[in-house]
Amino acid sequence: MAFFNWDDRYSVGVKNIDSQHQTLFAIVNELHTAMLQGKAKNIAEPLLIKLIQYTQEHFSAEEKLLASVQYPQLPGHHLLHTGLTQQVEDFLVRFQSGERALNINLLNFLQDWLTKHILSEDKKYGPWLNQHGIL
Ligand SMILES: [Fe+2]
Numbered sequence: 001m002a003f004f005n006w007d008d009r010y011s012v013g014v015k016n017i018d019s020q021h022q023t024l025f026a027i028v029n030e031l032h033t034a035m036l037q038g039k040a041k042n043i044a045e046p047l048l049i050k051l052i053q054y055t056q057e058h059f060s061a062e063e064k065l066l067a068s069v070q071y072p073q074l075p076g077h078h079l080l081h082t083g084l085t086q087q088v089e090d091f092l093v094r095f096q097s098g099e100r101a102l103n104i105n106l107l108n109f110l111q112d113w114l115t116k117h118i119l120s121e122d123k124k125y126g127p128w129l130n131q132h133g134i135l
């Protein structure tokens with residue numbers, strides 16, 4: 001069983017966005033697998049970099065979509081994305097300057113970082129997108 005399982009609770013009601021979020025979950029699961037296999041030291045850094053890159057792509061795709069339907073909360077949502085990107089970049093810097101050990105606390109941080117935003121903020125735009133014909 002994966003560390004970080006997707007279920008309908010995380011759905012924002014828009015297929016394309018859900019699948020991008022699922023990809024983010026999958027990268028965190030890859031980190032977890034690496035940790036369990038004791039390979040974390042070698043592959044954690046490229047995986048963290050992959051997570052940051054994919055996160056940035058996702059945030060910009062999400063913001064583009066929200067802009068296309070004049071989502072009223074977009075400016076605030078953009079600021080949240082900036083803050084989250086900063087957090088995960090700081091996380092990488094700490095990882096690179098520390099002992100480079102990957103442990104469950106770090107994975108819990110990533111899981112928290114991702115789920116809180118999806119559940120509390122991304123879910124808010126779902127109905128607006130649906131009303132504008134984006135499903
Ligand atoms: Fe978002």
Ligand SMILES: [Fe+2]
Pocket residue numbers: 021058062118122
């Ligand atoms: Fe998102």
